[in-house]
Amino acid sequence: MGKFIWLCQIRSLLLVLFFLSVVGCCLGLSISSLKPTPLCLPEDASAFLQFKNTMSIDYSSYDSSCYPKTSYWNESTNCCSWKGVNCDKASGQVFGLDLSCSLLVGSLSPNTSPFRLQGLKRLNLASNDFNASPIQSGFRSIPASIGNLTKITFLDLSLNEFEASLPTHVTGLQNLNEFFLNDNSLTGGITSWPFTLPSLKYLDLSNNSLTGPIDKIQKPNSVQEVYLAYNHMHGEIQSSFFNLANLIELDLSSNNFSGLIKSDMLLKLKNLETLVLSSNNFNGAIKLDVLSKLKNLSMLELSHNKLLSLSSDDGVNSTFQKLETLYFSSCNVQQFPNILRSAKSLRYLDLSNNAIKGSIFKWESEEFWISNNNFTGEIPPPICNLTFPQILDLSRNYLGGIILKCLGSSSYGSRIINLQKNIFKGKIPDFCADYNGLINLALNDNQLEGPLPRSLINCTFLKFLNLANNKLNDTFPRWLGALPALQVLILRFNRFHGLLNISGDIRPSFSSLQIVDLSGNEFNGVLPTTFFQNLNSLKHARNLSELVQESDKEGLTPLYALHFYDQVSVNVTWKKSEMELEYIRTLPIFTAIDFSNNRFSGKIPEAIGELRTLEVLNLSHNSFTGNIPPSLGNLVELESLDLSSNNLSGEIPFQMTKLTFLEVLTFSHNNLVGPIPHGNQFNTFENDSYYGNLGLCGFPLTKQCGNGEGSKPPAPKRKEAKGSPVAFIWKLVMMGYGCGVVLGLSTGYLVFTTGRPWWFVRMVERYWKPNVTRWICRIRGKRNKH
Numbered sequence: 001m002g003k004f005i006w007l008c009q010i011r012s013l014l015l016v017l018f019f020l021s022v023v024g025c026c027l028g029l030s031i032s033s034l035k036p037t038p039l040c041l042p043e044d045a046s047a048f049l050q051f052k053n054t055m056s057i058d059y060s061s062y063d064s065s066c067y068p069k070t071s072y073w074n075e076s077t078n079c080c081s082w083k084g085v086n087c088d089k090a091s092g093q094v095f096g097l098d099l100s101c102s103l104l105v106g107s108l109s110p111n112t113s114p115f116r117l118q119g120l121k122r123l124n125l126a127s128n129d130f131n132a133s134p135i136q137s138g139f140r141s142i143p144a145s146i147g148n149l150t151k152i153t154f155l156d157l158s159l160n161e162f163e164a165s166l167p168t169h170v171t172g173l174q175n176l177n178e179f180f181l182n183d184n185s186l187t188g189g190i191t192s193w194p195f196t197l198p199s200l201k202y203l204d205l206s207n208n209s210l211t212g213p214i215d216k217i218q219k220p221n222s223v224q225e226v227y228l229a230y231n232h233m234h235g236e237i238q239s240s241f242f243n244l245a246n247l248i249e250l251d252l253s254s255n256n257f258s259g260l261i262k263s264d265m266l267l268k269l270k271n272l273e274t275l276v277l278s279s280n281n282f283n284g285a286i287k288l289d290v291l292s293k294l295k296n297l298s299m300l301e302l303s304h305n306k307l308l309s310l311s312s313d314d315g316v317n318s319t320f321q322k323l324e325t326l327y328f329s330s331c332n333v334q335q336f337p338n339i340l341r342s343a344k345s346l347r348y349l350d351l352s353n354n355a356i357k358g359s360i361f362k363w364e365s366e367e368f369w370i371s372n373n374n375f376t377g378e379i380p381p382p383i384c385n386l387t388f389p390q391i392l393d394l395s396r397n398y399l400g401g402i403i404l405k406c407l408g409s410s411s412y413g414s415r416i417i418n419l420q421k422n423i424f425k426g427k428i429p430d431f432c433a434d435y436n437g438l439i440n441l442a443l444n445d446n447q448l449e450g451p452l453p454r455s456l457i458n459c460t461f462l463k464f465l466n467l468a469n470n471k472l473n474d475t476f477p478r479w480l481g482a483l484p485a486l487q488v489l490i491l492r493f494n495r496f497h498g499l500l501n502i503s504g505d506i507r508p509s510f511s512s513l514q515i516v517d518l519s520g521n522e523f524n525g526v527l528p529t530t531f532f533q534n535l536n537s538l539k540h541a542r543n544l545s546e547l548v549q550e551s552d553k554e555g556l557t558p559l560y561a562l563h564f565y566d567q568v569s570v571n572v573t574w575k576k577s578e579m580e581l582e583y584i585r586t587l588p589i590f591t592a593i594d595f596s597n598n599r600f601s602g603k604i605p606e607a608i609g610e611l612r613t614l615e616v617l618n619l620s621h622n623s624f625t626g627n628i629p630p631s632l633g634n635l636v637e638l639e640s641l642d643l644s645s646n647n648l649s650g651e652i653p654f655q656m657t658k659l660t661f662l663e664v665l666t667f668s669h670n671n672l673v674g675p676i677p678h679g680n681q682f683n684t685f686e687n688d689s690y691y692g693n694l695g696l697c698g699f700p701l702t703k704q705c706g707n708g709e710g711s712k713p714p715a716p717k718r719k720e721a722k723g724s725p726v727a728f729i730w731k732l733v734m735m736g737y738g739c740g741v742v743l744g745l746s747t748g749y750l751v752f753t754t755g756r757p758w759w760f761v762r763m764v765e766r767y768w769k770p771n772v773t774r775w776i777c778r779i780r781g782k783r784n785k786h
Contacts, residue, residue, distance in 0.1 A: 104125075226251070245271065332354070418440070428453050481502055500531060514590070527602065538591055617638060
């Protein structure tokens with residue numbers, strides 16, 4: 001019995017010891033996980049507070065992603081707990097400072113306190129306004145004292161609008177790996193010291209005002225990625241630049257570089273993977289068979305160098321092992337490069353806007369962009385063997401025959417097909433018969449005939465459909481109203497006929513339409529009110545962030561984005577001449593309705609006045625009767641209104657003087673009577689706007705109204721529609737078609753982590769409303785890999 005009690009006591013003791021060991025272990029883990037934040041060094045805290053006191057905060061640009069981090073710094077607390085500050089857990093020394101997008105305003109003087117923190121390894125001051133010093137004599141450039149940061153590995157000073165030139169010489173920075181100076185206002189030449197930093201891998205000087213030259217590089221270092229795009233660099237590139245043997249990626253696009261590009265000199269860059277020289281003035285003949293010796297080359301972008309060509313080659317003993325992308329648009333290419341037949345990894349090819357002749361029968365590589373050349377013949381059947389070519393652009397050539405049925409099948413699977421401006425004949429094949437991923441279909445300006453294939457009802461992702469200028473013969477395709485994403489519908493100049501009915505089974509019908517062009521057909525009857533009541537996208541303006549999010553959700557790559565919309569022609573009258581306004585490849589920020597040159601009759605529906613975002617309305621050359629609806633005065637975004645050549649009667653509603661963006665107004669050849677309204681844009685239109693209405697009187701007509709109305713008012717200057725998308729598009733048209741292509745194709749590779757191509761950022765920043773500028777800057781600041 002005693003022995004049993006003794007054993008029980010031993011067991012109880014062991015259980016207690018086990019319990020205590022478990023508790024101790026847990027407590028130890030808990031204590032170790034609750035280690036206090038290390039105390040920062042007093043000299044670091046003092047330097048930060050000094051820096052805070054020399055800066056101002058611009059609260060006017062406050063938003064959810066940019067906030068004043070330094071306003072949370074308090075000297076009574078541990079600086080290692082401050083926002084943006086990272087300390088070493090053992091020593092408490094600050095090794096990282098991130099004040100990017102912190103609304104800071106001021107100047108970085110040579111003795112700026114962060115530059116005195118010699119233990120600093122990462123410093124990010126991007127997306128502030130260090131150029132806007134409240135003291136006019138403030139230091140507005142980058143101080144050479146950055147060289148004091150001897151341990152720094154990451155330094156980002158981008159998006160601050162620094163003025164003046166780069167420091168002529170900087171010592172130190174021996175450990176710097178990544179250096180961002182992009183998106184500032186740096187001028188002058190490029191000194192050689194950044195290229196000779198022994199540890200530098202990444203250098204970004206893009207989007208500045210640098211003019212050059214690039215100093216001779218004496219001691220090439222280990223730099224792997226160099227970005228000098230979007231500057232004003234001119235002259236020839238120093239030969240020493242091609243001694244940077246470790247370069248993996250080089251971008252010199254959108255400058256004014258000139259001179260001869262020799263294929264042999266590029267061979268020195270033996271590790272090169274990406275080479276971008278587009279939008280310059282280079283000349284010479286690129287020998288692709290020579291460049292094929294760059295075994296790692298995956299992207300070659302040489303577009304928009306009008307004197308640059310491809311040399312003839314047989315490609316027998318040459319092959320590109322890793323080449324995925326070749327952009328050679330808008331150059332001087334005369335023949336198709338046969339060597340590409342051996343580029344087994346090629347995915348994206350752009351040879352558009354050249355002078356390539358001949359048939360495409362013998363070329364079986366994945367052609368995507370060979371538009372605007374002189375190709376003849378038919379589409380070769382082997383193209384059907386390609387697997388999921390995401391984009392097919394054969395537009396603006398002389399290709400004929402029928403459109404192959406395979407292009408709309410699931411085995412082919414293209415999301416964007418552009419065959420416009422060729423001479424294709426026959427019927428439109430059954431697109432989306434067994435595949436619904438098509439987004440963009442452009443078959444306009446061919447010789448296609450017959451009815452629309454009903455299979456299009458399956459294209460549930462379709463946003464853009466352009467069938468203009470063919471010989472199609474059908475009634476209005478009301479069944480397309482079921483497509484939830486359809487934003488652009490162009491049926492102009494065909495043989496469509498009958499009433500503009502919409503399906504009662506589809507509610508709402510055509511709810512996403514933003515551009516609809518039915519002009520030049522044989523439609524007749526009364527316009528149904530419900531058609532316009534359903535156009536929800538024309539009633540409420542969508543802000544820019546919504547458009548961006550929509551594109552991102554679709555998972556469109558930048559290459560999709562470039563071809564997401566092609567040119568949409570909207571016929572508008574500009575002053576005395578008729579012009580074509582082209583909708584450049586951009587986001588859907590343009591809205592238009594064109595029902596001109598049909599046989600519509602009856603009254604103009606009041607419901608059109610609900611479409612408050614509409615910018616172009618053309619109902620001319622029909623048989624409309626009755627009064628002009630006063631509700632049209634609610635179209636506050638309208639810039640072009642054409643109601644000419646109808647049978648409208650009554651007076652011009654005075655409510656229309658509220659249309660302060662009007663640039664084009666035509667009421668000619670109707671039966672209108674009474675005084676012409678005064679005020680705003682109406683004071684700027686000339687006689688032509690009212691010609692053929694014998695009952696109208698008052699300014700600008702010579703006929704005076706009987707009651708004394710219509711005396712000549714003061715003629716103010718025409719108000720510009722600042723920030724207007726149409727104003728932006730018009731500017732591009734006046735600059736010429738090529739501008740749109742340059743923005744669209746030559747710079748598509750410049751992509752941010754948000755998926756936004758560079759041309760989109762430039763467009764929005766320059767022509768959209770000022771209150772999104774800060775948002776744009778945040779996007780532009782994210783091109784680096786962090």
